Amino acid sequence: MPELPEVETVCRRLRPFVSGKTIANVEVLDAKIIRGHEPEIWKQQLLDETIQDVERRGKFILFKLTNGYLVSHLRMEGKFFPHDEMVNPVKHTHVVFTFTDGTTLHYNDVRKFGTMELKTNDDLYVTPPLSLLALEPFDSGVTAETLHTRLKRMNVRAIKTALLDQSIFVGLGNIYVDETLFRAGVHPTRPSASLSLDEVRLVHQEAVAVLTEAIERGGSTIRSYTNPDGASGTYQETLYVYGQTGEPCKRCGRPIEKMKLGGRGTHYCPHCQQ
DNA sequence: AGCACTGTTTACAT
DNA sequence: TATGTAAACAGTGC
Structure with missing residues (x-):
């Protein structure tokens, strides 16, 4: 959850x-x-x-x-x-x-x-x-440059798998990693080492933005998450790809697809994420 | 009914 | 060593 x-x-x-x-x-x-x-x-x-x-x-x-x-x-x-x-x-x-x-x-x-x-x-x-754990994602020590270096070392691992690894980058889980990659326009199966510094810059920026916006909205309630007061979050209302399989992409209108990557359901737009 | 799936992590096999 | 898979458990939906 x-x-x-x-x-x-x-x-x-x-x-x-x-x-x-x-x-x-x-x-x-x-x-x-x-x-x-x-x-x-x-x-x-x-x-x-x-x-x-x-x-x-x-x-x-x-x-x-x-x-x-x-x-x-x-x-x-x-x-x-x-x-x-x-x-x-x-x-x-x-x-x-x-x-x-x-x-x-x-x-x-x-x-x-x-x-x-x-x-x-x-x-x-x-x-x-x-x-x-890696540093907190909001720590000033986490930059596109440091992330780029670490992803280079991971060479063949899929970028999604690498971003889910809490020793590489902290805080993303299955929802927010799919959202981050969509917003950055990066396909989840891309080998992590193949990302340019500019692409990593975008991924880093979107990851921080997604986490920040999700905190502001009290998280996402997909099926069972509630806060300690029993209330739902509202970030699920703004999701681009997670759980949107078959729905039209909010950017290009083509259907969102779902695949299996590293044992996790993975949602993406095949057109916006090459 | 039975099987696949689920906002996570890690132990174990290869 | 590094990466992929199964396992921990209970519930839901097809």
Whole structure:
């Protein structure tokens, strides 16, 4: 489900809700979500911790604690729901945090792909998964030149596959990578090393624009994504190619096509993306 | 009914 | 080493 814009939307909602709150209890209803520690140990480490802030790194949510960080990844279907009081868990609720003020935070995840892991301050950025990420896409260190160099090194990989690789470029997922390539006029199967610097410039510019616009619209709701308040995003209303198979291209009017690339459904306009 | 598909990542085979 | 595939899981739609 969530790519960078959805995760950013979730973080912005959770930040004011949990910041300054102290964890009074944690119920782990499905241990599969917890990584790195036995659930009981994990829980003990969280008790009495105060959440200082909520940060985002790539598609990860970072709860900054008094000691260390709780790192969460929503994968396909993970969702956090804040509540002002105790609420009964529902079918796919796997973790429930209760704060000392009586408010609660539920983690729901239909497919149980999501993860939560505790990290020390020292380990956070120097151990996986965060150590594997490229810089944030909005970081001034990410330029067309640096991206061009990295894509050159990938020589034969399809540009779409390379852009989905979070160690190459952070934040794009299957929706936004298809949108980025359409807007840049680049065919998804193009070998990454074959892109000129000017083409990479365009790809970079469109990637940042797509992510920025999607954040402004609260992300995309295609089938199941909602923000922590249960509301949908609106970026899906502006999509050029994702999920538009057979629909006329908004630029040239010819039908959008869909193919399989690297195991992912890939939407593109064969006329606008050569 | 059964199979293919799904906003992600990674473990494992080649 | 690097790249492609399968797997983690549940639900939906054809």
